[in-house]
Structure formats: C-alpha cells, structure tokens
Amino acid sequence: MKVDPFLVERFMGKYEHDVELNLAETCVKPFTLGEFLRLVGREDYLEELKDLPLTYGYVEGLPELRERVAKLYRDLPPEGVLITRGAIDANFLVFFSLIEPGDRVVSIFPAYQQLYSLPKTFGAEVRLLHLREADGWLPDLDELSRLVGKGAKMMVVNNPHNPTGALLDGRALEEICNLAEEAGAYVLADESYYGLEISGERVPSMLDLCDRAVVTRSFSKSLSLTGLRLGWIATKREEVMEELLGHRDYTTISASILLEHLALLALENVERIYERNLSIVRENFEVLREWVESELLVDWVPPRAGTVAFPRYHLNVPSEELALRLIREKGVFIVPGCCFEMEGHFRIGFGGSGEELREGLRRFSDLLRELEQGIDLVR
Numbered sequence: 001m002k003v004d005p006f007l008v009e010r011f012m013g014k015y016e017h018d019v020e021l022n023l024a025e026t027c028v029k030p031f032t033l034g035e036f037l038r039l040v041g042r043e044d045y046l047e048e049l050k051d052l053p054l055t056y057g058y059v060e061g062l063p064e065l066r067e068r069v070a071k072l073y074r075d076l077p078p079e080g081v082l083i084t085r086g087a088i089d090a091n092f093l094v095f096f097s098l099i100e101p102g103d104r105v106v107s108i109f110p111a112y113q114q115l116y117s118l119p120k121t122f123g124a125e126v127r128l129l130h131l132r133e134a135d136g137w138l139p140d141l142d143e144l145s146r147l148v149g150k151g152a153k154m155m156v157v158n159n160p161h162n163p164t165g166a167l168l169d170g171r172a173l174e175e176i177c178n179l180a181e182e183a184g185a186y187v188l189a190d191e192s193y194y195g196l197e198i199s200g201e202r203v204p205s206m207l208d209l210c211d212r213a214v215v216t217r218s219f220s221k222s223l224s225l226t227g228l229r230l231g232w233i234a235t236k237r238e239e240v241m242e243e244l245l246g247h248r249d250y251t252t253i254s255a256s257i258l259l260e261h262l263a264l265l266a267l268e269n270v271e272r273i274y275e276r277n278l279s280i281v282r283e284n285f286e287v288l289r290e291w292v293e294s295e296l297l298v299d300w301v302p303p304r305a306g307t308v309a310f311p312r313y314h315l316n317v318p319s320e321e322l323a324l325r326l327i328r329e330k331g332v333f334i335v336p337g338c339c340f341e342m343e344g345h346f347r348i349g350f351g352g353s354g355e356e357l358r359e360g361l362r363r364f365s366d367l368l369r370e371l372e373q374g375i376d377l378v379r
C-alpha cells in the first residue's frame with residue numbers, strides 16, 4: 001500500500017535532534033520524569049511500581065485509566081475509551097477501522113497531514129476544506145456543507161488547529177455536528193491540543209456536543225508527557241468501538257502497562273499540569289506576539305489556542321530555503337510552510353523554553369535583515 005511522504009514528520013525527523021534552538025516543537029515543554037513526579041507530589045512512585053508484573057496490559061487499556069479518561073467528558077462510560085499509542089496511532093486506527101475504498105471524507109487543509117493523506121491511502125475520496133488566512137483560518141461552514149453533501153462517511157477536524165492555532169468555539173462545533181447528523185457522517189475530532197486556550201474559557205470537546213463524534217487526544221501536547229507515547233480514542237458510538245477493537249487486534253495487542261500507570265497519575269493531577277502548561281504558553285505567546293508586531297517582514301493571524309502559529313513572511317524566498325538557512329546559519333529550527341503545502345508561511349512553536357524562543361527570534365530577525373539587504377554572507 002502506497003503512502004504519501006509525511007512532509008512535516010520527514011523534515012522534523014531530519015533536523016530536530018541536532019539544532020541548537022528548536023522553535024519547531026509542538027508539545028508544551030516535556031517533563032523529565034523527575035519533574036513530573038515532583039509536580040504531582042509522588043517522587044517515590046517508581047518504588048511503588050516495583051511489584052508491577054511487566055506483562056501484557058489490557059487490550060482496551062488499563063481499566064482505571066479508561067475510567068479517568070471517561071471522566072474528562074460528559075456521560076461517557078469507560079467502555080467508550082480505547083487507549084492508544086499517541087494520537088497518531090489513535091487517528092490511524094480510526095481511519096483503518098472506518099474507511100473503505102470509495103468512502104467520501106472531508107478533511108481540513110492545511111492540517112497535520114495524517115488527517116487527509118491517510119484516508120486517501122485507505123481508498124477514500126478525500127475532499128479538502130481549505131482554511132483561509134482571511135477567515136482567521138476558520139472553516140467556511142457553507143463550503144463544508146457543500147463538500148459533505150449527502151453521502152460523506154466522515155468529516156475530519158482538528159481543534160485547536162495545527163499549524164495555525166485557530167480555535168473553533170462551541171457554536172461552530174455544534175454547527176459542524178449538525179452537518180454531520182444531516183449527512184449521517186462521523187466527525188473525527190483530533191483534539192491533541194485540547195485545553196490550551198491562550199485567553200478565555202476552555203472550549204468544550206466535540207464529544208460533549210456531538211453523538212456522532214470520534215475524538216482523539218494524547219498525553220503529548222497539552223500534557224507534556226510525549227515520551228509515554230500514549231493517547232486515546234473516545235466515542236459514544238458502540239458500533240465504532242466494535243470496529244476499533246476488531247481492527248486493533250491486528251496492530252497493538254495492548255499499550256505498555258508500565259506507562260499506563262504513569263499516564264493515570266497524570267490524569268489524577270490533570271488540572272495541575274494544565275496550570276503549569278497554560279502559564280508557559282500564555283507567557284511565550286506574549287514573547288512571540290511582540291516579535292511579530294515589531295518584525296515588519298512577518299505578520300499573522302494570532303493563534304487562539306495550542307502551541308503553534310503559522311505566520312506569513314514577506315520575502316521572495318522559498319520556505320524550505322528560509323528554514324534551511326535558519327538552521328545552518330543561525331542554529332534555529334522552524335517548520336517551512338512547504339511541509340504543509342503552503343508557501344510563504346512557517347510554523348513556529350511557542351510551548352518550549354521562553355529563553356530559547358527569545359534567542360531564536362532574535363537570530364531569525366538577523367537572518368531576515370540579511371536576506372532583506374541581499375547580503376549573502378555565509379552560503
């Protein structure tokens with residue numbers, strides 16, 4: 001089975017471990033194990049886990065963990081939760097289980113590429129709902145309605161959105177749900193960046209608004225436990241869960257029982273983690289906002305939630321060249337717009353260290369000045 005190259009993963013995989021200043025990261029500053037255990041007040045926890053048999057875990061996920069995940073939503077029984085290896089595995093399993101050749105899938109664009117390339121791989125007719133800067137990167141719901149038509153099998157959204165940081169509010173989510181109900185389609189809502197509103201109230205999960213929702217999320221982005229490689233699928237649709245379980249037998253058996261215990265500890269302390277992480281993204285957002293406002297060659301639709309923004313730059317230089325020069329000449333890593341098939345933009349993450357962000361932006365401005373003056377000192 002052929003797959004399209006996953007452009008952002010290829011680019012990140014090539015450079016992310018060797019750069020000095022990484023402004024491409026999408027997770028809120030990942031914890032060290034020690035920091036995490038200290039934050040939740042359980043520094044002796046590994047000692048407590050010493051008698052845990054390192055056997056296969058439960059196929060659907062550790063029961064206590066499924067219960068905790070279910071409690072994040074309104075009226076969701078633990079049976080509506082399946083533990084996965086990150087949101088990437090969750091999304092994969094949803095497409096693998098529900099999409100058949102010839103199904104129509106409507107997916108947003110630009111987006112995390114998995115959300116439109118993978119259904120195509122499974123033989124779907126994928127229609128792209130283009131998000132436009134002029135609309136604040138929010139979907140045009142009339143256009144969505146036209147694309148969905150009568151026969152769509154699935155609509156795919158990502159809220160908060162990677163790469164733009166756009167945020168659909170409760171009303172927009174309800175309208176999308178109404179369209180799905182009319183069409184008899186499922187809504188896959190990738191909520192990997194859930195809960196990271198830069199200002200204002202937390203937007204509800206699609207699952208709490210829509211019976212046709214299949215929600216994916218993980219411990220990576222908002223919860224800073226990327227290295228656990230754990231996530232989940234949540235749905236109230238019994239027929240969906242049945243398909244997911246049937247397909248998952250062929251891919252996973254179970255997640256790591258050891259890591260599921262750490263994940264459980266995280267959810268028992270989830271608001272404490274959010275408190276830490278919201279303060280990081282809100283503080284760093286201000287640093288980035290000041291830079292964009294003072295940098296004449298860059299402008300943006302400010303992100304409303306999450307850890308990433310998708311500014312535009314006003315220079316006649318291909319985005320890949322800009323990113324590679326930043327890496328090679330300034331030691332700064334951003335993701336070029338071409339990884340999202342959108343020239344003239346770059347994705348920048350603001351969930352990491354504030355100091356790294358400040359210094360990275362300073363060097364980015366240096367490169368912009370050199371490019372602007374046509375000075376090509378290093379190449």
Ligand SMILES: Cc1ncc(COP(=O)(O)O)c(C=O)c1O
Pocket residue numbers: 026085086087088089112158162190192217218219220221226230231
């Ligand atoms: C929208 C979105 N979904 C899913 C993922 C996969 O992340 P993970 O598997 O670490 O949860 C990413 C990672 O960048 C993402 O941005």
